[in-house]
Amino acid sequence: MAVADPIEELIALMAKLPGLGPRSARRAVLHLIRKRSLLLHPLADAMQVVAETARECLNCGNVGTADICDICANEARENGELCVVEDVADLWAMERSGVFKGRYHVLGGTLSALDSVGPEDLGIPRLMDRVTTEAISEVILALNATVDGQTTAHYIADQLEGRVRLTSLAQGVPIGGELDYLDDGTISAAMRARKDL
Template sequence: MAGPQGEIETLIGLMARLPGLGPRSARRAVLHLLKKRDLLMAPLAAAMARTAATTRDCAICGNLGSDELCGICTDPKRSTGEICVVEDVADLWALEQSGAFRGRYHVLGGTLSPLDAVGPDDLRIPDLVARVIDTSTTEVILALPATVDGQTTAHYLADALAPTGVAVSSLAQGVPVGGELDYLDEGTITAALRARRRF
């Protein structure tokens, strides 16, 4: 397809690659942006270009920011003894939003996945081990997904960190706050029973 229509279809195709957007949602979003070209599309395009040019990975933890080190890694009020390991930056941001963790983070950049040929050297696992050895880390908290790949990664990390002597823990799994048992799947209920504690 030639001309402007081809450019629109290209934009729709790119938008459809975003998480949570399929072809229909992408088409609606693009048409809305085109209707509000001056109010939305031009500022959005400019903001995206600026963000692409200035955003970088933190040299220590892998978080996103505009400097070599992110604000969490340079914050002197953060605990240096605890490192919370997450799969990606979205998980880090979710934990930060909760305000429950005041230590440092380490973003792996994914999970081990033999089917997708993702091994330890494809992730930031060697960086984590070196970081634990080089710092005064007392505990590594594994905040990885409760999937097969997430749990495989957690076991691999526990084994890789064992020679350092650091304490390794993982997040509790089970019934969410406000959750009702009849809405939960069997795996969640099983995990909750195994992680039970004295009342």
């Protein structure tokens, strides 16, 4: 019976992942065990490497394996455009679309009075510093179309008014929609149709 304990622990851990419940986690673990040399061992090795090397970019908040991510290190992306997103999943969704060629700033969430999340709890002070110290000409607010996302966008717009051109994503992003769940075409259309705030 002791052999089943690590398997049950793996199932319980997998069930905590987004999109996986206990039944899906059980099926995934069983599949991994059946494909041990093809999937389980490489997955375990890759997870170990990521656990040891993953870190947050000191500049934008993206996740990578260096102190400065590939996007921030790419001089070709120094075009004056800074796209502000809530979290790394949103940044990755924007990158998948291939429509944005500037740099990003990850807030790490949204303002929320109910959850006692203020500007200092997010990357907003660092955003203000970047606008001051980098050659930023446009800040694109690509925040989710939720109440908290829009509240955060308005707060940032108030802080940056008159300092840079401010735009937001336009058509294509539904009210209540989240970037990580949108298809690439929708994100592309929204980025092309952005408007001044």
